[in-house]
Amino acid sequence: MPEEVYLSFRDIRKTFPGVVALDGVSLDIYKGEIHALLGENGAGKSTLMNILYGLYHQDSGEIFLKGEKYEHNTPKNAILHGIGMIHQHFMLIPNFTVLENIILGQTSPHPPKLEKEYFRNEVLKVANRFGITVNLDLLVEEISVGMQQKIEILKALYKGAELLILDEPTSVLTPQESQELFKMLGDLNKKGTTIIFISHKLNEVMQISDRISVLRDGKLVATVNKSETDHHELSKLMVGREVEEEYEKKESKCGEVVLLLENVSLIDHHNRDRRILKDVSFKVCEGEIVGIAGVDENGQKELAEIISGLRKPSSGKITMFGKDVTHATTRQLIEMGLSYIPADRRNQGLVLEFSVADNTILETHYQKPFTKGFSLQKSVITKFANDLVREYDVRTPNVRVPVKNLSGGNQQKVIVGREFSKKTRFLLVVQPTWGLDVGAIEYVHHKLLEARDKGLSVLLISTDLEEVRKLSDRILVIYEGEIVGQADAQTSVSEIGLMMAGSKKQAVSL
């Protein structure tokens, strides 16, 4: 059966200052297929789709929609042509109701009156046709992230989308919610919706798509049928070389307890006394990596800030190296041997306006040899920074450029280099590979395993379950500020997923 081409890109080129984001990409999307765009961060997947949706404009190249040339790409025009896009960050207003969010910008039958009842029926008709159950009267902020995503999809369908573009849709979901989403996408697809699915996760792509296009460094590397490919080939296409699927890990030798949390709680007095952390207790020993898995915004950030002394817990006790550090300052903790790689590298990990060199000594600048008396020793600092840049392979013209000019991966290498080159005994690592490419991810992972083998203790907090499973000796699962379960690398993904969704709890012993 000949496939009908629904949409085609012809030689699309797009540059941003200093970067070629898309370099002559040509691609056909068939009617009624689920087409995955696979590639690493920065490969150009989102850029291509943002051009289609009209958020950017291509420098050159053409787009054809249903055989006709599609020009004047703007979001409004995209909606008119039946293109709907679900962004990574939802386009929803939290204190509007679901209904208000869906009908925003629509013309009512009797303007200017807002005919809510009319719209409610219209929206429900669409929801029923596609088998989506929703409560239209809840505020968006009251519903789960998975539900919010459904609302986004319903919104696009209501506006008449025949083509749905989903940009990394599972990054905010639990494994179960992801499965639910895939089921929904499958149903929509059966009813005739064409779907473009952007992802860097091989499993998802292999599960859901009919055809897969791989992008690398702004170029289309290949388009393959799912039935004719496998994980191995795809990862090679995506990265351009062989990738380690699993790491070889030595048996962990658990030594003395380095960090001990006892019933740590945090109450947010600025937000109706909401409990952000609830009786969190666990320990981390020498020579082990403890991973904390969980969906984003379940208290991980606050937990890290409490352990690093940036915040004080409302109650509970924290012991580090046998000393009560509940009220210790961050500097005291650093001097005791804490290294902290924060999730928010641009705001907490680096001073973006400072040079690379100054960023490499952020926590130790006042110590010898960087400072003598009152004056900073510029030559010592420059040498130290040069060594670090070489050792950690930071790609920078020199160490005097502001760190904000570096790419995300290189910025992270500056932080990792800084934290590893101190006299460190305990590593607190949050989302260490977020936004990095596969090469850099492997690099950071190896560094962490190396540290563990040297007898350091590592607390890894990450929303990337694969990462936690690959690296950790023990896994704790956090849900709504509570440690709800314990697992190890052998525990199945679905079981950890249930814990991450809060639907399975078990007592956790210290």
Added chain:
Amino acid sequence: MQVPLIATIATWLAMSIRMSIPLLYPSLGGLLSQKAGVYNFGLEGMMLCGAFFGYWGSYKTGNPWMGLLMAVACGALLGLLLAFTSIYLRVSQLVIGLGIGIFSLGLTGYLFRLFSTTSTGDVAPAAPLFPKVNFGFLKEIPYIGEILFTHDWMVYFALALVLVIAWFFYRTTPGLNFRAVGENPQVADTAGVNVILYRYLAVVISGALAGMGGAYLTVTQTAYFTENLSAGRGWIAISAIILGKFNPWGVLLACLLFGAADSGQMQIQFMNLGIPYQFLLMIPYIMAIIAMTGVVGKVRSPAAMGKPYIKN
């Protein structure tokens, strides 16, 4: 002579309404602007200009309507200035707002001196006022009549505006779009709402309303202008918006409360209780501070307020 307590209360309430109106106009103006995501810190300045030009126009033409028209035009013009600089040039909304305030203080003070010394020496002439609305027999109802039916049309118009704005916000499609622009302009834009147009309209109308509030002072109440006549009412209006939790009805209540405090302190002055009047004058401002420090609990302001919208 002993005045019966109930009569005093009736006078106080009637006065409270009168004193709350010059807050209500700029508050509603500020509410419109803030709901669309733009801080209007120029309310005080726009009000002061409105007060002066209202007075001047009314005096020169002998017609308070002309004064009001000038005040509205002047407020709208300053609103347009704020809109252009903050939306198009993306200058800090705070800086422009404060600039408008200082500029207006200087301008009106200067023009007033120029005008009052050239015409009749140092004594400024009185401008014609709007008459009170004649409700006939309704005015004769004891107490109620005095409280509700002894005002000029601008009082009733302001109250009607509350109703219209509430209807607009919560019962119309443009109102929904309008609120979305202040919450998340990007979402509104992708939904096909003209963010820039809504913001311009909001800020210009906001200025016009602030100008009306100023004119209310000179063309219905004082008939005279003095330097800094608005006396910080534009600032109290901003706290009234917060105290009213960004809801038109809440803003009305907040303005009535501030108005009651203001007229209360006037009445206490009148009773001659021996409290230095400077202390009494502080009352509305102290209330404003208390309101700003969150006595009303958590207030949720429009999420995109103060941020210029930058399109890719």
